[in-house]
Amino acid sequence: MLPIAILASGNGSNLQAIIDAIESHKLDAKIQCVLSDRKSAFALERAKKHNIPNYFINPKDYSTREKHEKVLAQILIEHQVELIVLAGYMRLLTSSFVQMYKSKIINIHPALLPSFPGAHGIEDAFKYGVKITGVSVHFVDDGVDTGPVISQVPVEIKETDTLESLEQRIHAQEHKLYPQVIQLFAQGRIRLDGRKVRIS
């Protein structure tokens, strides 16, 4: 079982998809802990419900990002985490944190990177008028959604789509893709080769 941590700031539907994949034996991972920077994150409730150790670490309690991350790192070390899974974590990680966990932090983004990075990927693609958008899972570096792409799934934007209907289809794809990519990690099938990600 790959020991993982989930970092989330919000609803936690991706966390739920990962929990469900583990419980239905589709994913050989164990969620050691869930960490959030927001007290009201529903992700923390989901963790509690499944008896997963969960922590709200308030960034406002620390004078620098480094000090905040030091506390995160202590928890991750304590739980012997081998892969950090960002699932709607709305905070940029510092270079030193990323270096410390080099090739061990992944993120999911609701657009086809490098298009539409940032906090509003679905809406930005919808408003731009592209015909195809999608979902990306990528390694995390210290930029905003700039790390090497591991896997992507396209989602067509239909004439009849509203932002809400598109959001639903994107989220459905996220919930399939993220557990699959984590399973590839658990099987040791993902290797970083420069900016290219090789999957064996």
Ligand code: GRF
């Ligand atoms: C997802 O759309 C993910 O791609 C983005 O943030 C959202 C998190 O949703 N990074 P949830 O908290 O997992 O429901």
